[in-house]
């Protein structure tokens with residue numbers, strides 16, 4: 239019983255435009271869904287001097303862009319943005335709202351869902367439309383190795399957050415046409431009770447693991463902090479970066495920034511080494527786009543070994559050392 | 572007096588619950604409960620505020636009766652009062668319902684609070700949604716992922732890292748914060764304190780009727796789980812075993828070109844020269 243197709247909205251989260259392409263990735267996925275529902279894909283964006291982003295969103299597949307632009311929206315403001323989005327969603331009644339799971343999005347989306355009285359699924363790894371035209375949201379469940387398909391059967395809009403890197407953006411095309419709907423700042427926007435007094439960009443450290451061509455990922459099977467450190471030597475030899483699983487980060491063997499997985503970074507290296515990693519879904523969901531996967535595990539039946547192109551049954555630490563030695567030889571030659 | 576509320580969840584001790592692929596069930600019995608780490612940090616943040624400004628801390632949890640354990644722990648470390656929300660009708664609540672129930676309990680038991688502190692996320696589901704949704708339920712300002720906080724008169728000053736920006740924020744009270752695990756390293760639980768906590772202080776237990784709620788956790792939750800399955804995508808792969816040195820040579824002989832791609836070096840070459 240489908241009524242006229244309602245729009246699919248994507249929240250325009252542009253604060254880290256060059257690092258976080260998640261809005262563009264969501265526009266791309268929304269485009270796939272819209273083909274099935276016959277809806278339009280809309281980006282919704284708030285702020286000041288937004289022309290560039292509006293152009294980019296259209297070039298990346300938005301059919302419409304709702305824009306509220308005002309000098310008082312210069313700062314990224316949780317309260318203002320949630321309030322404005324609620325107002326627009328209640329007026330235009332989208333069928334679906336997708337939000338990138340940035341720090342901002344992860345706070346923005348649940349607040350919005352609550353105000354709209356609807357459900358929200360966090361960290362979806364898959365989004366699809368079923369025969370009833372309902373959004374099926376696939377997300378990791380119960381700790382380890384399971385995926386759950388979740389729907390919001392009755393309430394609308396249907397809402398999901400998605401981690402950066404989960405979907406692929408479509409290439410930009412500046413010939414694409416889109417409708418820009420400029421909406422004036424509502425006069426009754428309440429005074430902020432939470433104020434951003436100061437902000438500064440965090441200094442950047444070198445290459446980012448998300449962009450690395452080679453990633454050497456280590457898990458609990460590395461056996462200790464000092465042994466884990468060897469992975470950095472290996473990564474350096476290959477011009478790559480090191481990634482880690484959650485137990486490694488929890489045990490403080492390395493920096494939380496290196497966490498690969500649902501709660502950390504999505505990576506898409508050409509070559510991925512995986513040392514002593516069991517292959518839980520929260521981890522493997524983030525390495526789906528890796529090219530050649532080489533797993534080292536003493537347990538040949540570990541899930542990670544089944545997901546690898548080369549499954550090496552060995553002690554992770556010994557193999558790491560042997561590989562470093564052999565690489566040094568070959569690089570010199 | 573500063574009135575604080577700390578929301579706490581009991582989570583399984585092991586981060587990875589084992590799943591029995593034959594029966595399709597979780598082996599929950601292996602999972603001993605503990606206080607969710609981020610909630611523990613939130614409690615610590617409240618304790619430090621209390622040390623500086625005086626005050627009163629109410630710890631609240633919603634969960635099965637055994638979740639009482641984390642409240643005892645909270646009492647042992649310094650919470651003043653504890654509330655356990657437990658009721659079969661609350662089971663299966665999603666974040667929308669959970670935040671709804673927590674808000675009603677807070678309004679009933681401590682409506683004149685100044686600050687609500689939550690963990691920024693739980694280790695068992697990590698949706699990070701309950702805190703922000705509770706903010707809206709209570710119609711107060713809120714900030715998530717707070718790393719550090721300081722109270723000056725009736726304004727809470729906070730620092731956090733948000734999408735590569737270091738932010739300093741100010742918030743009018745009453746308000747809600749969700750606290751990360753980066754700064755407020757929890758103190759140890761004194762064993763004696765734990766014993767006292769079992770003896771002296773009663774825990775207020777409330778069910779749906781006490782809160783005058785006509786609810787069903789699962790039925791009233793907007794989201795529905797359709798199915799749960801194990802994703803098994805197995806690759807047809809090459810297995811290598813034996814002495815490490817031999818494996819490494821074989822690996823580079825076979826894949827040296829691809830592996831050396833990033834450093835523009837054909838790592839296969841050496842093997843072939845031999």
Ligand SMILES: Cc1cc2nc3c(=O)[nH]c(=O)nc-3n(C[C@H](O)[C@H](O)[C@H](O)COP(=O)(O)OP(=O)(O)OC[C@H]3O[C@@H](n4cnc5c(N)ncnc54)[C@H](O)[C@@H]3O)c2cc1C
Nearest residue numbers: 457458459483484499500501514515516518520536554697
């Ligand atoms: C809500 C939630 C979010 C999560 N998010 C993430 C996330 O973002 N990223 C993440 O990684 N995890 C995440 N997890 C945790 C995840 O479920 C797994 O627990 C974790 O990925 C397992 O890490 P591991 O493979 O290093 O450790 P383990 O599962 O303990 O596996 C260690 C592996 O090493 C092997 N091994 C042991 N000794 C050796 C040796 N000497 N040589 C070779 N191999 C050896 C073992 O056979 C085993 O396969 C999350 C969990 C939850 C509940």
